[in-house]
Amino acid sequence: MNNIQIKKLSMCFGNMFALEKVSLNIDTNGIHTIIGPNGAGKSTLLKLISGHLIPSSGSIYLDSKEITNLPIYTRAKLGISCTYQHTNLFDDMTTIENIKIALQQQYDIGYKITQNKLSKLLILDQATQILRRFNLDDYMCQNTNTLSYGHQKILEIAISFATKPLVLLLDEPTSGISLTNTKEMINLIKQISKTTRVILVEHDMDVIFNLADTITVLNHGKIIGQGTPSEIQKNPTIQSYYLGHYDNIIT
Numbered sequence: 001m002n003n004i005q006i007k008k009l010s011m012c013f014g015n016m017f018a019l020e021k022v023s024l025n026i027d028t029n030g031i032h033t034i035i036g037p038n039g040a041g042k043s044t045l046l047k048l049i050s051g052h053l054i055p056s057s058g059s060i061y062l063d064s065k066e067i068t069n070l071p072i073y074t075r076a077k078l079g080i081s082c083t084y085q086h087t088n089l090f091d092d093m094t095t096i097e098n099i100k101i102a103l104q105q106q107y108d109i110g111y112k113i114t115q116n117k118l119s120k121l122l123i124l125d126q127a128t129q130i131l132r133r134f135n136l137d138d139y140m141c142q143n144t145n146t147l148s149y150g151h152q153k154i155l156e157i158a159i160s161f162a163t164k165p166l167v168l169l170l171d172e173p174t175s176g177i178s179l180t181n182t183k184e185m186i187n188l189i190k191q192i193s194k195t196t197r198v199i200l201v202e203h204d205m206d207v208i209f210n211l212a213d214t215i216t217v218l219n220h221g222k223i224i225g226q227g228t229p230s231e232i233q234k235n236p237t238i239q240s241y242y243l244g245h246y247d248n249i250i251t
Helices: 042-048 072-078 095-107 116-135 148-164 179-192 205-210 229-234 235-246
Strands: 003-012 016-025 033-034 057-062 078-081 169-172 197-201 214-221 222-227
Touching: 003 042, 016 042, 016 214, 033 042, 033 078, 033 205, 033 229, 042 078, 042 169, 042 197, 072 078, 078 148, 095 116, 095 148, 148 169, 148 179, 179 197, 179 205, 214 229, 222 229, 222 235, 229 235
Parallel strands: 033 197, 033 214, 078 169, 169 197
Antiparallel strands: 003 016, 003 057, 214 222
8 A cells, every 4th residue: 555646736836837737646566766857846746745845736645545735744644754855964963863863753752751761772772773774873973964965865764764654755865975875875775665665756867777666757847658667768758858868778
């Protein structure tokens, strides 16, 4: 389950449509990637799903529940988590403290004075396990503002993972990071997708064809194609709009 259904979704800024009557069902397991030229509406679509934007018209469903106008925190409780291009970390805290805050929110214990020793040990143990899973355990006592940009982006995904999302939205997770961090990010996203539905916006075609199970292509706020990576590469309309020299590459 954990399907996302989008029906005739539009987002208008002034007189300009960022998205126009987009309908989309994301109901297959694995990684669904949204691609398109700059300004196609990719990030806008993620923000509408996560609740950071409310659409001008249309509707969004998580399974059979309409979430179109629900606030971000309510969607988060339903299992939708999102990371964006720019990291949003507590810079003056350590890596493990950032994870612990996410876990405290997950268990709804926050900084309560009544938090007992057992719950503190549970949070610490789980935070440590998550950092190990994301290969960040060597940096657990390091302030996040001293981490490399690539490790900051990996940490942000680890924080989202700590909330046990049903649907994880990732907006260009490899943007601006090193080749080494990109390879690490690809492997981590593949692992996450085994238990969590992943919807990914990405501009790097090599990353896309390494990760995507299904692809939706946007252009000027409208869907111009959908399918598997192989189907997308063979689609002449999409070739003319976007893919260019990637027509014969599947990695």
